[in-house]
Amino acid sequence: MLLFDQSWPLMHALFHSRAPELAAVVEPVPGQFPKVEDAEIAAASYGKRVAGDLYDSLRVGPERILFGLLDVAGRRKDNQAILSAAQETFRGLGTSLFAPPEANESDAMSELCLALNRSIMEAADGVRSCPAFLGCYHEKLGTLCYSNAGHTSGLLRDSTGIVEIASTGLPLGLFSHATSEAPIVAMERSAALLLVSRGVVECEGKGDKIKDPEFGLERVKDRLRDDESTSAEQMCSSILTAVGEFMCGSPVIDDATALALIRRP
Numbered sequence: 001m002l003l004f005d006q007s008w009p010l011m012h013a014l015f016h017s018r019a020p021e022l023a024a025v026v027e028p029v030p031g032q033f034p035k036v037e038d039a040e041i042a043a044a045s046y047g048k049r050v051a052g053d054l055y056d057s058l059r060v061g062p063e064r065i066l067f068g069l070l071d072v073a074g075r076r077k078d079n080q081a082i083l084s085a086a087q088e089t090f091r092g093l094g095t096s097l098f099a100p101p102e103a104n105e106s107d108a109m110s111e112l113c114l115a116l117n118r119s120i121m122e123a124a125d126g127v128r129s130c131p132a133f134l135g136c137y138h139e140k141l142g143t144l145c146y147s148n149a150g151h152t153s154g155l156l157r158d159s160t161g162i163v164e165i166a167s168t169g170l171p172l173g174l175f176s177h178a179t180s181e182a183p184i185v186a187m188e189r190s191a192a193l194l195l196v197s198r199g200v201v202e203c204e205g206k207g208d209k210i211k212d213p214e215f216g217l218e219r220v221k222d223r224l225r226d227d228e229s230t231s232a233e234q235m236c237s238s239i240l241t242a243v244g245e246f247m248c249g250s251p252v253i254d255d256a257t258a259l260a261l262i263r264r265p
Helices: 009-014 076-098 105-124 198-202 216-226 232-247
Strands: 039-045 053-059 064-071 132-138 143-149 154-158 161-165 184-186 192-196 257-263
Touching (some): 039 053, 039 232, 053 076, 053 257, 064 076, 076 105, 105 132, 161 216, 232 257
Antiparallel strands (some): 053 064, 154 192, 192 257
């Protein structure tokens, strides 16, 4: 588009670490990921972020956790005002929409997407493509309300296998009145949701034996299928380590980000 602690010294050098409290800065910075009852959420980026990935998560009510992964088109140095505007809307309006216990999550998610869309266009003073995956996890029910606005498909792994959570609407930032559907799915115990940015899927390999030039979503699926991590941080680490190996140390030309939500057994 949200981080490893000091117990991961090697990973800490490779990925971004958690930031302190959110500050009013031009460069948007994710706050600490909230603790989730019977679940865990975490995210990380490979190397230095150079493009428009933005990930964040916060508690928006006694039983709801809101999270998002956005990918604003363009270089990061040119996108900071847009990223900051998107994060302000995500945190401010997201909290007010999802805080009421009686809130209709699908309606709230659609309204948040529409507001984010307009915030991005206003900050960009025009059109600026921003694929986005937004989700609201309900702790007590174990359900996920989501909207995939033209983003790379999310991957939901449970006892039945891996299911792609495909796009439910157009990328944000293109049309002022564009809408996106917001379905609700159940996450069984031990289920895992994995999101990766376009930079993961489209990163190019440099090894002599690599037949496919891009990492691709199928490689992400294969890694997720074989991954036995019980920690969201470890799952992100596993995916991004695979990306690093695939790139063979090549310079990063786009952000590569992974976000994972795991429901405990």
